[in-house]
Amino acid sequence: MGHSGGCPGHGRHWFSVHGQAYLRSPVCVRCGAENPHKLTEDQWSELVHFNQHYPAYVGQPVVDAIRKAGRG
Numbered sequence: 624m625g626h627s628g629g630c631p632g633h634g635r636h637w638f639s640v641h642g643q644a645y646l647r648s649p650v651c652v653r654c655g656a657e658n659p660h661k662l663t664e665d666q667w668s669e670l671v672h673f674n675q676h677y678p679a680y681v682g683q684p685v686v687d688a689i690r691k692a693g694r695g
Contacts, residue, residue, distance in 0.1 A: 630654045640681050646673055648685050649692065655684035671695050 630636045636651035638658045647666045649658050662670070671694050674681050689695040 630656065640670070640673065640685065643673070646670060648681070648688070650684050650688040652682045652685055655687065667692070667694060 630651055630653050633653050636656050636658075637653055638648050638651060638660070640646040640648055640652060646669060647658070647660075647662055648670065649662050649667075650656060651658070670681070670685070671689060674686065674689060674695060678686070686695075
């Protein structure tokens with residue numbers, strides 16, 4: 624899943640949900656590369672809560688990461 628260098632087709636990875644700069648993601652929201660900075664429990668809680676209310680908004684790579692982590 625991880626990619627060396629930048630995000631394919633985008634120049635850099637993006638580890639926050641689109642339009643929600645405070646909302647950190649465990650993976651790149653574009654390509655799914657793993658975030659090198661692990662999320663805190665509070666960040667996980669915020670992300671899962673946001674995803675419960677706006678499930679289509681966070682993007683499939685993030686939804687997959689939430690499920691893989693057993694958090695949703």
